[in-house]
Amino acid sequence: MPKELFTAKVESVGKLKMKCSSRDFTFHVDEPKSLGGTDEAMNPVEALLSAFGACQCIVAKSFARKHKINLVDIQVKMEGELDTDGFTGRNKNAKMGFSKITSKFYIKADNTEQEIRNFITFVESNCPVLDTILNAPEIVTEIYSSR
Numbered sequence: 001m002p003k004e005l006f007t008a009k010v011e012s013v014g015k016l017k018m019k020c021s022s023r024d025f026t027f028h029v030d031e032p033k034s035l036g037g038t039d040e041a042m043n044p045v046e047a048l049l050s051a052f053g054a055c056q057c058i059v060a061k062s063f064a065r066k067h068k069i070n071l072v073d074i075q076v077k078m079e080g081e082l083d084t085d086g087f088t089g090r091n092k093n094a095k096m097g098f099s100k101i102t103s104k105f106y107i108k109a110d111n112t113e114q115e116i117r118n119f120i121t122f123v124e125s126n127c128p129v130l131d132t133i134l135n136a137p138e139i140v141t142e143i144y145s146s147r
Contacts, residue, residue, distance in 0.1 A: 014038060020047075035084065045098065049078040055129035056103060060119070063126070064109075069119050073108035101133075 008022040016037040017030040029044050031037025042050065053076040064071035079102040086094035103124075107116050124130055 014040075017041065035088075045080060045082060049080050049101070052101070052127075052129045052133070053078040053103065055127045056105075056123055059123045059127050063122065064119070067119050067122060068111075069115065070110050071107070072110075073106075075106040077104040077106070078102070079104070 008020060011019045013019045017028055017040055020027050028041040029047050030041040031043045032039045056076050057074050060074050080098040081100040082098050083094040085091035086096045105120055
């Protein structure tokens, strides 16, 4: 199976506001005022939760018919528990990222509860964002500086 390269570019456009671009699409992230931002967009961890939930919905919608799930509607509400004292430096022992992420699936389908549970197990095992969270990829950092 061929590997495909996905790219994104992030540029500072304000105090803590960032412009995120990929292909011909753009969105912004920021921080709430309580964390030093201007509260003009969701923050990066909210964007991560959104990407994770969206990925689960896309997998579900893409494979429902193949799994004989009569999917009328799907919604995933995401919750992430994060100790902000970690990244703000107030507690050196606090975890930097989420300590817990909960996906709450709301499914409208005329299948049995067990069929839906089995299907959600399939969705979770085939979600690229969840796989990336559970099985950390190799991270490479390259620095280019100019004066």
